[in-house]
Amino acid sequence: MKPLEVIPAIDLRGGYAVRLLQGDYAQETRYHDDPVALAQHWAQRGAPRLHLVDLDGARAGYPVQLELIRRVIRAVDIPVQVGGGVRSDDAVRMLLQAGADRVIVGTLAVDQPDAAEAIFRKYGAQVALALDVKSGRAATAGWQSVSATPYLQFAQEMARRGAQRIIFTQVERDGTLQGVAFEPLIDLLRAVSVPVIASGGVRDAGDLTALRALAQSTPLEGVIVGKALYEGALGDDCWQAFG
Numbered sequence: 001m002k003p004l005e006v007i008p009a010i011d012l013r014g015g016y017a018v019r020l021l022q023g024d025y026a027q028e029t030r031y032h033d034d035p036v037a038l039a040q041h042w043a044q045r046g047a048p049r050l051h052l053v054d055l056d057g058a059r060a061g062y063p064v065q066l067e068l069i070r071r072v073i074r075a076v077d078i079p080v081q082v083g084g085g086v087r088s089d090d091a092v093r094m095l096l097q098a099g100a101d102r103v104i105v106g107t108l109a110v111d112q113p114d115a116a117e118a119i120f121r122k123y124g125a126q127v128a129l130a131l132d133v134k135s136g137r138a139a140t141a142g143w144q145s146v147s148a149t150p151y152l153q154f155a156q157e158m159a160r161r162g163a164q165r166i167i168f169t170q171v172e173r174d175g176t177l178q179g180v181a182f183e184p185l186i187d188l189l190r191a192v193s194v195p196v197i198a199s200g201g202v203r204d205a206g207d208l209t210a211l212r213a214l215a216q217s218t219p220l221e222g223v224i225v226g227k228a229l230y231e232g233a234l235g236d237d238c239w240q241a242f243g
Helices: 035-044 055-060 066-075 089-097 107-111 113-126 151-160 182-191 205-215
Strands: 005-013 016-021 024-032 050-054 080-083 102-105 127-134 137-140 145-150 166-170 196-199 220-225
Touching (some): 005 055, 005 196, 024 035, 035 066, 050 055, 089 113, 102 113, 107 113, 107 137, 107 151, 113 151, 145 151, 151 166, 166 182
Parallel strands (some): 005 220, 080 102, 102 127, 127 166, 166 196
Antiparallel strands (some): 005 016, 016 024, 127 137, 137 145
């Protein structure tokens, strides 16, 4: 059976590991005072990869917590994908130099598609597209704004422009523990042929089981887990059952 990569998320804000509800900065829960120790915990428990987001950077428009990101990456021996405020070639380059295995670009692709295409062509699989969807459209600027482009059209355009992987987050489900909304995900998987990583709303192992089944016949390759992991709805070695 094709494995499903289950990836723990570590969202950074003010030097702490936090989670937001539906991307709302006013609805923050702090889960750990030491993101480096948290990253080491997940790595030691067998996580295959980490998903690291600079929430301060997403708001500011450039990487804010670069030094902390560098420390996290150096502290673990598994690949780390990094996003949040990546809106220029310089930001991509800095994060790759910091040791990121993969850098995630979102707002730039919506606001400056030609610049995003140049980055996709230059860095190839080292850069992934963040497709953050709110009300059926791509959300930008730390999910504070919504574009006019329907998300499926946007995903297909970015794939044509060279995006080799899509990280698909359902903003309305993120941090809610309501379960994955499968219909929008399935529509995306039918619309593109590049690998897709799902995110947003994972509630329990039942969601992971259903996602692994979906992965058998689609480009789905992984899922990012956050609140379900931190709240104990998933065991802290859940990736071992699905990898």
